[in-house]
Amino acid sequence: MEFEAVIGLEVHCQLKTKSKIFCSCSTDFGAPPNTHVCPICLGMPGVLPVLNKKVLEYALKLSLATNCSINNRNIFARKHYFYPDLPKGYQISQFDLPIAEHGWIEIEKQDGTKKRIGITRIHMEEDAGKLIHDDKRPLSYVDLNRTGTPLLEIVSEPEISAPEEAGEYLKVLRELVRYLEISDGNMEEGSLRCDANISIRKRGDTELGTKTELKNMNSFRHVQKALEYEIRRQTALMLDGQKIVQETRLWDEAKGITLPMRGKEEAHDYRYFPDPDLIPVEISAEWIDDIKNGLIELPAQKRERFKAQYGLPYEDIRSLTASRALADFFEECVKKFNNPKKVANWIMVELMKLLKQDALDIAQCKIQPQHLAELLLLIDEGKISGKIAKDILEKTYATGRPPTDIVNEEGLLQVSDDDTLYSVCKEVATENPKEVDKFRAGKKKVIGFLVGQVMKKTKGKANPKRVNEILIELIG
Amino acid sequence: MDDAGLLRLSCLELRALLDKGEITSFELTNACLRRIEEVDKKVNAYITVDRDGALMGSKKADEMIRKGESRPFTGIPIGLKDVLCTKGLRTTCASKILKDFIPPYDATVVERLRAEGAVILGKLNMDEFAMGSSTENSAFFPTKNPWNLDCIPGGSSGGSAASVASLTSCASLGSDTGGSIRQPASHCGIVGMKPAYGRVSRFGLVAFASSLDQIGPMTKTVKDCALMLNSIAGSDIRDSTSHPSPCPDFLDYTDRDIKGMTIGVPLEYMSEGLHNDVKEAVEGAISKLEDAGAVIKEITLPHTEYAVSAYYIIAPSEASSNLMRYDGVKYGFRAGDYDDLMDMYIKTRSMGFGQEVKRRIMLGTFSLASGYYDAYYKKASQVRGIIAEDFQKAFNECDIILAPVAPTPAFRLGEKTDDPLEMYLSDIFTIPVNLAGLPAISVPCALSSSGLPIGIQFIGPQMGDHLCIQFASFYERLRGNFGECPIS
Ligand SMILES: [Zn+2]
Numbered sequence: 001m002e003f004e005a006v007i008g009l010e011v012h013c014q015l016k017t018k019s020k021i022f023c024s025c026s027t028d029f030g031a032p033p034n035t036h037v038c039p040i041c042l043g044m045p046g047v048l049p050v051l052n053k054k055v056l057e058y059a060l061k062l063s064l065a066t067n068c069s070i071n072n073r074n075i076f077a078r079k080h081y082f083y084p085d086l087p088k089g090y091q092i093s094q095f096d097l098p099i100a101e102h103g104w105i106e107i108e109k110q111d112g113t114k115k116r117i118g119i120t121r122i123h124m125e126e127d128a129g130k131l132i133h134d135d136k137r138p139l140s141y142v143d144l145n146r147t148g149t150p151l152l153e154i155v156s157e158p159e160i161s162a163p164e165e166a167g168e169y170l171k172v173l174r175e176l177v178r179y180l181e182i183s184d185g186n187m188e189e190g191s192l193r194c195d196a197n198i199s200i201r202k203r204g205d206t207e208l209g210t211k212t213e214l215k216n217m218n219s220f221r222h223v224q225k226a227l228e229y230e231i232r233r234q235t236a237l238m239l240d241g242q243k244i245v246q247e248t249r250l251w252d253e254a255k256g257i258t259l260p261m262r263g264k265e266e267a268h269d270y271r272y273f274p275d276p277d278l279i280p281v282e283i284s285a286e287w288i289d290d291i292k293n294g295l296i297e298l299p300a301q302k303r304e305r306f307k308a309q310y311g312l313p314y315e316d317i318r319s320l321t322a323s324r325a326l327a328d329f330f331e332e333c334v335k336k337f338n339n340p341k342k343v344a345n346w347i348m349v350e351l352m353k354l355l356k357q358d359a360l361d362i363a364q365c366k367i368q369p370q371h372l373a374e375l376l377l378l379i380d381e382g383k384i385s386g387k388i389a390k391d392i393l394e395k396t397y398a399t400g401r402p403p404t405d406i407v408n409e410e411g412l413l414q415v416s417d418d419d420t421l422y423s424v425c426k427e428v429a430t431e432n433p434k435e436v437d438k439f440r441a442g443k444k445k446v447i448g449f450l451v452g453q454v455m456k457k458t459k460g461k462a463n464p465k466r467v468n469e470i471l472i473e474l475i476g
Numbered sequence: 477m478d479d480a481g482l483l484r485l486s487c488l489e490l491r492a493l494l495d496k497g498e499i500t501s502f503e504l505t506n507a508c509l510r511r512i513e514e515v516d517k518k519v520n521a522y523i524t525v526d527r528d529g530a531l532m533g534s535k536k537a538d539e540m541i542r543k544g545e546s547r548p549f550t551g552i553p554i555g556l557k558d559v560l561c562t563k564g565l566r567t568t569c570a571s572k573i574l575k576d577f578i579p580p581y582d583a584t585v586v587e588r589l590r591a592e593g594a595v596i597l598g599k600l601n602m603d604e605f606a607m608g609s610s611t612e613n614s615a616f617f618p619t620k621n622p623w624n625l626d627c628i629p630g631g632s633s634g635g636s637a638a639s640v641a642s643l644t645s646c647a648s649l650g651s652d653t654g655g656s657i658r659q660p661a662s663h664c665g666i667v668g669m670k671p672a673y674g675r676v677s678r679f680g681l682v683a684f685a686s687s688l689d690q691i692g693p694m695t696k697t698v699k700d701c702a703l704m705l706n707s708i709a710g711s712d713i714r715d716s717t718s719h720p721s722p723c724p725d726f727l728d729y730t731d732r733d734i735k736g737m738t739i740g741v742p743l744e745y746m747s748e749g750l751h752n753d754v755k756e757a758v759e760g761a762i763s764k765l766e767d768a769g770a771v772i773k774e775i776t777l778p779h780t781e782y783a784v785s786a787y788y789i790i791a792p793s794e795a796s797s798n799l800m801r802y803d804g805v806k807y808g809f810r811a812g813d814y815d816d817l818m819d820m821y822i823k824t825r826s827m828g829f830g831q832e833v834k835r836r837i838m839l840g841t842f843s844l845a846s847g848y849y850d851a852y853y854k855k856a857s858q859v860r861g862i863i864a865e866d867f868q869k870a871f872n873e874c875d876i877i878l879a880p881v882a883p884t885p886a887f888r889l890g891e892k893t894d895d896p897l898e899m900y901l902s903d904i905f906t907i908p909v910n911l912a913g914l915p916a917i918s919v920p921c922a923l924s925s926s927g928l929p930i931g932i933q934f935i936g937p938q939m940g941d942h943l944c945i946q947f948a949s950f951y952e953r954l955r956g957n958f959g960e961c962p963i964s
Pocket of ligand 1: 024038
């Protein structure tokens with residue numbers, strides 16, 4: 001019997017507005033506990049929330065970028081539950097009228113074909129605080145710095161049918177929020193969080209099976225692994241004729257399994273009702289238009305343009321457009337050195353290697369686009385060899401010094417002047433009589449060794465092509 | 477002049493004395509504090525008296541007056557219902573759960589009055605979290621009616637009303653969710669106004685039912701009420717529900733005629749259940765106003781009978797949500813001796829809240845529960861809309877509505893404490909106004925056969941606070957001298 005998985009994802013995306021959603025506290029991370037708080041986000045008696053308009057703007061950006069229809073009238077609702085990290089005893093969220101509904105994003109499947117995943121809804125809400133448990137005593141500390149940080153919850157349709165697709169969906173979503181500059185989109189740091197609903201059914205069936213909800217996955221890899229595990233677990237149960245229990249399960253990364261969550265989580269009644277402290281927010285058509293017009297080029301559009309404009313292979317385009325900063329770097333570079341393929345190769349191979357070593361982002365890199373263009377021009381003009389260029393790139397990477405400066409100060413210009421090359425070649429020929437004999441005896445390959453010797457003596461600055469010619473002339 | 481004689485003066489009269497330098501705020505404040513010492517042990521209007529803060533405030537006010545920077549409330553000693561947050565001054569909501577809570581901020585109304593140099597004497601008793609009609613639900617002690625110490629002062633702003641009536645403050649602020657300013661004002665023979673919803677910022681008012689709560693003045697005269705409304709009203713960026721429209725000068729409406737204007741009298745309010753003395757008082761007021769040139773018109777508010785039921789779903793629903801935050805984690809009371817988190821929540825809230833508050837939390841929690849929401853909360857919200865429409869239609873035919881405030885004069889302490897439903901019905905004429913978000917003012921009208929005050933209310937159209945003041949002030953002049961509170 002063949003089974004297929006039906007997966008829906010609920011993603012929480014932390015917005016990087018300067019201040020919180022309902023008060024003016026800072027949203028910065030890493031401050032000492034309970035320093036970014038005020039009576040409002042502490043839920044003190046008598047205080048009132050006032051909506052940060054920036055949150056609305058960010059929400060509209062993502063809603064438009066995911067092809068959603070926007071609700072002109074937005075209502076905030078209270079979601080009630082008791083927990084020490086929730087100071088008011090309710091979270092201000094949206095229920096009946098979320099900001100956006102019925103959208104989609106496009107992902108690319110393993111086989112290269114494209115697939116649309118529906119977005120059920122996007123809504124705005126506030127984040128809760130954090131509990132820090134004392135590992136020695138039965139004691140918990142509450143840090144409310146994060147309380148009131150704005151979140152968007154993005155709920156997908158159950159249209160994802162494989163763990164890889166889920167990973168792809170998350171990547172596309174992360175790319176979007178980063179392009180729009182509304183979130184860091186970092187799963188490891190919690191600015192992107194993902195829960196998954198998953199069920200399986202016999203291939204071809206139209207009815208949905210019983211689903212489980214998976215939580216506690218802190219990276220794309222975790223999401224994929226948890227879904228893979230859950231598919232195996234549910235399939236085994238089905239084959240064994242057992243029932244799947246509808247429940248929430250937590251991913252245990254250490255053990256590589258999902259485990260049912262303890263406690264009576266399922267019995268929650270959140271008692272949603274419209275928050276009487278916040279008036280309905282009307283979103284005008286003009287505002288939507290303004291934001292639409294102000295939207296930057298989105299990843300999918302950028303890829304189309306790159307294909308048409310630079311004629312690069314699709315794989316290159318994907319890597320280059322992985323972030324806005326990288327794509328911009330590439331384009332800046334091409335403006336100054338018009339050979340897209342060469343620029344792309346150097347970025348993807350050499351530059352990426354350096355960045356990867358230090359786990360840096362292109363934005364944190366000391367190499368500027370004009371540096372790389374300069375370097376490629378030096379190679380192109382025969383002034384330096386590719387090998388030297390790589391050394392220079394490393395130096396620029398480490399210091400931020402422009403390649404031309406490095407070349408000049410360190411005397412790295414390629415030696416193409418024949419007098420010098422002739423004399424070095426003669427020297428090498430004299431010092432290696434055996435190899436010269438071998439060459440003359442027909443072992444043409446040995447020329448490589450001789451060229452290498454010349455390069456060594458010139459510290460790599462000799463033009464290898466010319467050295468080759470001169471050697472043949474001398475000993476041939 | 478003895479203390480009582482001085483304190484019998486209105487805020488406007490005191491203003492004149494202060495500005496002429498015939499009295500200082502320091503002297504006036506001391507008179508209030510002496511009066512509190514003397515009288516409040518009988519009345520029990522105050523939960524907290526801030527002697528030092530008040531005296532310090534009075535000195536600052538005297539300085540302002542000396543420099544010619546005096547404003548309407550500079551140097552006037554006032555009291556605040558203990559539901560209004562006061563920076564550095566304990567704010568309890570008459571609840572054990574907030575017994576020792578000291579807010580690090582002022583409510584907007586407090587901030588505005590402080591900026592004028594008003595002297596804050598202390599915090600006044602109330603029904604716990606403003607839930608009640610008699611101030612018997614205070615976790616600390618009941619307040620007595622200064623007109624008859626065996627009677628309730630009304631509620632939930634009973635302390636605010638009793639303090640003005642017993643001359644232990646020159647004016648006070650209360651809050652009105654279903655009649656909590658107007659009913660105690662009526663029972664204590666003072667003026668009390670619930671402004672239109674959104675007229676006064678709710679920031680810093682500890683929420684009972686957010687969509688119904690309004691802060692309002694409780695004063696000796698309508699002019700004082702207008703004066704105080706001038707000081708506290710107006711939009712506030714910290715309250716999204718505050719109304720953006722600019723406020724007129726309310727004092728400007730206190731000397732106007734009402735000749736030729738139409739007063740609507742709702743049929744449904746004058747029917748059965750109305751105490752005879754109250755009925756006579758209202759009818760007396762109607763004929764006086766008619767004689768003075770007003771046009772009296774019988775109107776109908778056909779859905780009045782559903783108001784109390786709708787209110788007792790909406791208000792507890794919002795309350796159950798607003799009171800979630802009192803969980804023992806961050807501030808206020810926390811029960812000791814608990815086993816785990818859940819046990820801490822249960823013990824804290826069971827011990828921290830009083831009977832009536834717990835009753836309403838349960839009512840509200842039930843009304844909002846999934847599966848019941850549509851039948852209760854949603855239906856009640858629809859009824860609320862219909863009640864608002866009733867008023868809207870009525871105001872096509874009249875400029876103002878005249879109605880009784882409470883169906884009976886003040887009842888005796890303990891008389892209704894065992895019967896919550898009976899207690900709920902005492903707000904029957906005030907509740908519809910909150911549901912519709914309208915302004916209304918209670919003004920003393922007559923004394924009952926047993927010598928207890930009876931008020932009438934003028935209900936204005938949407939944002940028509942100035943009309944309430946105009947009619948109430950006109951009526952006050954027409955009525956002439958009102959009996960003197962025996963304790964004064
Ligand atoms: Zn804050």
